[in-house]
Structure formats: C-alpha cells, structure tokens
Amino acid sequence: MKRKWIFFVAPPAVVLLVAIFGEVVMHLWNWLLPTIFGWKAITFWQGLGLLVLCRILFGGFGHHGSDRSRGRHRCGKRWEKMTPEEREKFLKEKHGCCGEFSEPVTGSGEAA
Numbered sequence: 001m002k003r004k005w006i007f008f009v010a011p012p013a014v015v016l017l018v019a020i021f022g023e024v025v026m027h028l029w030n031w032l033l034p035t036i037f038g039w040k041a042i043t044f045w046q047g048l049g050l051l052v053l054c055r056i057l058f059g060g061f062g063h064h065g066s067d068r069s070r071g072r073h074r075c076g077k078r079w080e081k082m083t084p085e086e087r088e089k090f091l092k093e094k095h096g097c098c099g100e101f102s103e104p105v106t107g108s109g110e111a112a
Contacts, residue, residue: 018048021048021051022044022045022047022048022051023044023047024047025047025048025050025051026042026043026044026046026047026048027047029041029042029047029050030042
C-alpha cells in the first residue's frame with residue numbers, strides 16, 4: 001500500500017479548497033453585486049453557504065461527463081456485440097419510431 005500518504009494529504013487539501021472557493025465566492029460577490037445591484041456585502045460563511053446552495057441547486061464540482069455520453073458509450077459497446085442481422089433490425093426499428101438514425105461511430109471515426 002504505497003499510497004498511504006493520500007490519507008494524510010487529502011483531508012487538509014479538501015479543507016483548503018473549500019476555504020479558497022468560499023473566499024473566491026465572497027470576494028466576487030462583494031466586488032460585483034453591491035456595485036451593480038446595490039445588494040449588501042457578504043461574509044466568508046455566507047459565501048460558503050452560497051457555494052453549497054449553488055452546488056445543491058445546479059450540481060457541478062466534479063461531475064465528469066453527462067449521462068448522455070455514458071449512454072452513447074454503452075450503446076456503442078452493445079452495437080459492437082450485435083450481429084449484422086441484429087444491427088439491421090435495430091436500424092429498421094429506430095428509423096420507424098425516431099426518423100433518421102445512423103450507425104454509432106467507433107473510436108476511429110468510422111461507422112461500426
């Protein structure tokens with residue numbers, strides 16, 4: 001277990017990043033919004049709360065890829081496992097219900 005150090009480095013790093021993000025939100029708010037809209041300045045803790053609220057409402061911060069891209073990846077793998085007859089049947093079914101439908105593109109940029 002060569003990565004024991006990560007258990008010692010990760011918690012302080014997370015705390016530091018949260019503190020930095022809270023400071024950034026607070027300073028951006030206090031720099032822009034009182035001048036533009038006449039709103040009050042906020043404290044660090046209010047900035048951190050605002051950051052958490054935005055995270056809850058809008059997501060973000062480490063959400064890599066979308067569900068749609070994962071679905072395409074799964075569909076591409078399924079497509080590769082199909083026989084030519086199954087592919088033809090699939091395309092005919094999809095064309096009937098979804099209009100135009102083309103073959104999935106493989107990693108090389110060519111249709112599978």
